[in-house]
Amino acid sequence: MTAHPPNYDGVIRGIHWLTLGLIVAVYGTAWSAHSGLVGEWYLPVMQLHRSLGLSVQALTVFRLVWRVFTRAPPLPEDLHPLQKLAARGNELLIYALLLAQPVLGLLHTNARGQRVELFLLYSIPPVIGVDKPLARQLHDWHALAANALLILIGLHAAAALFHHFIRRDDVLNAMLPARLRDLGRAVFALRRRTAQS
Numbered sequence: 001m002t003a004h005p006p007n008y009d010g011v012i013r014g015i016h017w018l019t020l021g022l023i024v025a026v027y028g029t030a031w032s033a034h035s036g037l038v039g040e041w042y043l044p045v046m047q048l049h050r051s052l053g054l055s056v057q058a059l060t061v062f063r064l065v066w067r068v069f070t071r072a073p074p075l076p077e078d079l080h081p082l083q084k085l086a087a088r089g090n091e092l093l094i095y096a097l098l099l100a101q102p103v104l105g106l107l108h109t110n111a112r113g114q115r116v117e118l119f120l121l122y123s124i125p126p127v128i129g130v131d132k133p134l135a136r137q138l139h140d141w142h143a144l145a146a147n148a149l150l151i152l153i154g155l156h157a158a159a160a161l162f163h164h165f166i167r168r169d170d171v172l173n174a175m176l177p178a179r180l181r182d183l184g185r186a187v188f189a190l191r192r193r194t195a196q197s
Contacts, residue, residue, distance in 0.1 A: 111135035
């Protein structure tokens with residue numbers, strides 16, 4: 001049986017941080033459009049928002065397929081079973097929402113009588129017909145899922161920082177490039193020497 005590696009492979013690390021960047025852009029475009037900040041550019045910005053959301057979904061599918069053929073670092077052995085369960089549950093919920101959110105957005109757009117223009121280059125054929133009451137319902141589900149995703153990502157980030165700065169284990173380091181892992185360990189070593197002196 002293949003042993004667990006100490007770190008995630010380069011592909012998973014790259015996808016992880018690229019996904020985070022895309023999610024920031026997805027929320028940023030939605031906020032700027034709905035706040036009125038972009039003015040007459042509302043429709044192009046919303047099409048960019050939808051395109052970025054579908055890009056996140058495609059990247060998530062690729063990530064899940066890639067993980068089938070790779071092994072991930074294990075959680076620390078001394079971590080409480082409930083914490084391990086919470087970590088895996090949070091991860092699964094994040095994946096589920098990253099896959100579901102773009103579908104809800106696409107259906108909402110179609111139910112309003114519009115099409116998704118993928119990066120303004122390709123018009124995706126409508127999946128469903130115009131249905132204004134359904135569009136309102138889909139909008140509410142999309143907004144609810146967006147808020148839930150933000151909460152889950154916040155919990156994920158807080159847990160990673162807890163592991164890094166409180167437990168001082170390698171959970172966060174496993175997702176960082178080698179140079180940043182070495183920097184983090186050096187800072188911890190400096191703090192330990194300072195505390196002992």
